[in-house]
Amino acid sequence: MKKFFVPLMLLVLLSGCSASGNWGWYVIDPRTNGGWTNIKFLISGMGSTILISVIAATISIVLGLIVALPGQSGNRWLRLINRIYVEFVRSIPLLPMLFWVFYGLPIVFKSMGFNIPIDPFWGAIITLAISDSAFTAEIYRSGIQSIARGQSEAAQTIGLNYYQTMRYVILPQAVRRILPPLANQFIYIVKMSAFASVIGMQELTRRANELVVTEYRPLEIYSLLIVEYLVLVLIISAGVRWLERKMGADERV
Amino acid sequence: MVETAIELVDVNKWFGDFHVLKDINLKVGAGEKVVICGPSGSGKSTVVRCINKLEAHQSGTIHLYGAELTNDPRSVASIQGEIGMVFQQFNLFPHLSVLDNLTLGPMKARDLTRSEAEERARHYLTRVRIPDQAAKMPKQLSGGQQQRVAIARSLCMEPKALLFDEPTSALDPEMISEVLDVMEELAQDGMTMIVVTHEMGFARKVADQMVFMDEGEIVEHGTPEDFFGDPKTARCQKFLSQILQH
Ligand SMILES: Nc1ncnc2c1ncn2[C@@H]1O[C@H](COP(=O)(O)OP(=O)(O)OP(=O)(O)O)[C@@H](O)[C@H]1O
Ligand SMILES: [Mg+2]
Numbered sequence A: 001m002k003k004f005f006v007p008l009m010l011l012v013l014l015s016g017c018s019a020s021g022n023w024g025w026y027v028i029d030p031r032t033n034g035g036w037t038n039i040k041f042l043i044s045g046m047g048s049t050i051l052i053s054v055i056a057a058t059i060s061i062v063l064g065l066i067v068a069l070p071g072q073s074g075n076r077w078l079r080l081i082n083r084i085y086v087e088f089v090r091s092i093p094l095l096p097m098l099f100w101v102f103y104g105l106p107i108v109f110k111s112m113g114f115n116i117p118i119d120p121f122w123g124a125i126i127t128l129a130i131s132d133s134a135f136t137a138e139i140y141r142s143g144i145q146s147i148a149r150g151q152s153e154a155a156q157t158i159g160l161n162y163y164q165t166m167r168y169v170i171l172p173q174a175v176r177r178i179l180p181p182l183a184n185q186f187i188y189i190v191k192m193s194a195f196a197s198v199i200g201m202q203e204l205t206r207r208a209n210e211l212v213v214t215e216y217r218p219l220e221i222y223s224l225l226i227v228e229y230l231v232l233v234l235i236i237s238a239g240v241r242w243l244e245r246k247m248g249a250d251e252r253v
Numbered sequence B: 001m002v003e004t005a006i007e008l009v010d011v012n013k014w015f016g017d018f019h020v021l022k023d024i025n026l027k028v029g030a031g032e033k034v035v036i037c038g039p040s041g042s043g044k045s046t047v048v049r050c051i052n053k054l055e056a057h058q059s060g061t062i063h064l065y066g067a068e069l070t071n072d073p074r075s076v077a078s079i080q081g082e083i084g085m086v087f088q089q090f091n092l093f094p095h096l097s098v099l100d101n102l103t104l105g106p107m108k109a110r111d112l113t114r115s116e117a118e119e120r121a122r123h124y125l126t127r128v129r130i131p132d133q134a135a136k137m138p139k140q141l142s143g144g145q146q147q148r149v150a151i152a153r154s155l156c157m158e159p160k161a162l163l164f165d166e167p168t169s170a171l172d173p174e175m176i177s178e179v180l181d182v183m184e185e186l187a188q189d190g191m192t193m194i195v196v197t198h199e200m201g202f203a204r205k206v207a208d209q210m211v212f213m214d215e216g217e218i219v220e221h222g223t224p225e226d227f228f229g230d231p232k233t234a235r236c237q238k239f240l241s242q243i244l245q246h
Helices: A002-017 A033-043 A046-071 A076-091 A094-111 A120-145 A149-157 A162-199 A204-215 A218-251 B044-051 B073-079 B098-109 B114-127 B143-155 B173-188 B200-206 B224-229 B234-244
Strands: B004-015 B018-029 B033-037 B059-064 B083-086 B161-165 B193-196 B209-214 B217-222
Touching: A033 A204, A033 A218, A046 A076, A046 A120, A046 A162, A046 A204, A046 A218, A076 A120, A094 A120, A094 A162, A120 A162, A149 A162, A149 B083, A149 B143, A162 A204, A162 A218, A162 B098, A204 A218, B004 B044, B018 B044, B018 B217, B033 B044, B033 B200, B044 B059, B044 B161, B044 B193, B083 B143, B098 B114, B098 B143, B114 B143, B143 B161, B143 B173, B173 B193, B173 B200, B193 B200, B200 B224, B200 B234, B209 B224, B209 B234, B217 B224, B217 B234
Parallel strands: B033 B193, B033 B209, B083 B161, B161 B193
Antiparallel strands: B004 B018, B004 B059, B209 B217
């Protein structure tokens, strides 16, 4: 799919450049001053998109592990807490959660006596991280469960406790099965970060929206926006494939 | 009078509605060797797994050197490492070298320093006759070697008793004897052992007690002489004739 999409987009862009009446590719034509300024304006959101995604993914990776571990314990109450968190978080659509965090959470804080404002940057990160952590927790779960039960039993018979068994026996083996899907999950975060535009975060989508309002050229500008995400995601996918190859290669030693 | 190492009294266990263990009674003196045999699904693994608390039992008592083993997490924690276990599938840690497989328990659960743990590991690797494989990864070893590493890993915890669940069943025939030889030596050195196995030659040589299980019950229980010479029940006779055929 992706392979066909790139040339297709280029075709659309090029055909537009050939000055037929209804197209307005001039708004993002790098040869003109105005077009170049617009392009720079649009691309300048890239930094925020990447930064939000990276921070949210990092938090989600840690949070996901904290959520996943109780799910593996022998204690059924801990397992229940894990299930409730995962099912609950997984079922909230991102946009309502974003509104709740951005507009609602400061009120909760205030009622508890804290005056913690939430800016669009952290509002977006908190929402993305929490929303994603339910998925990373499930990735950890399947990774941990893919390690045969005999491994934790052997660890138990040489006196390791639950934490030590996880730390020295299960997680080191699970990591190579967990890393590729975790990296894949990063793509999800990058795409979902577009929602941050609605609370005023100056990232790729927000920039495009603002330019559309002044230039009245939605087709051309949103086309470029899609290409921007496409390039980002293609780069990440290449990274994931490289990681998968590396992990697979290790397996064969 | 020999001290009692392990004692099971009227132990019962269910998996849901399924009654896997029915009134199991077993008394193992310190240094004694017990061999358990019986058809597939008779509950042999479940017995040894209850003894080291990999499984919970629902009624009856299990004592280790006079201390009762309950299903309470603290009781379970207190015996971890005290009773060694050798699994059919070895269950070595594939991401760790042979040496690290052996030192992990002593260092993390017994607070030995690395050099103490390594010294102990090399000592037991020598005992299982693979002193020169310490740096290898488990999958670089043959099945017989892997199982001997697993035995050494258990020994590194200096356990009060060692349980074996069909330790040679996953091995190619030519490797079975190298593992049995090591187990025989351990037996001679006075280790308390409970061995689930169908290796009747080994049983004749080392067993003090023979246990035959079927459908969750101990059907026959006695000295190897009585057991092999004069099996009482038809079930046991049939089992023995099948197993001794090849
Ligand atoms: N976790 C479990 N849940 C439900 N049933 C189980 C479980 N583990 C074992 N069983 C059942 O309990 C019975 C006894 O199992 P066990 O493994 O103790 O038999 P075994 O004598 O060791 O057999 P084998 O020679 O095949 O190893 C079997 O019927 C088995 O299917
Ligand atoms: Mg078994």
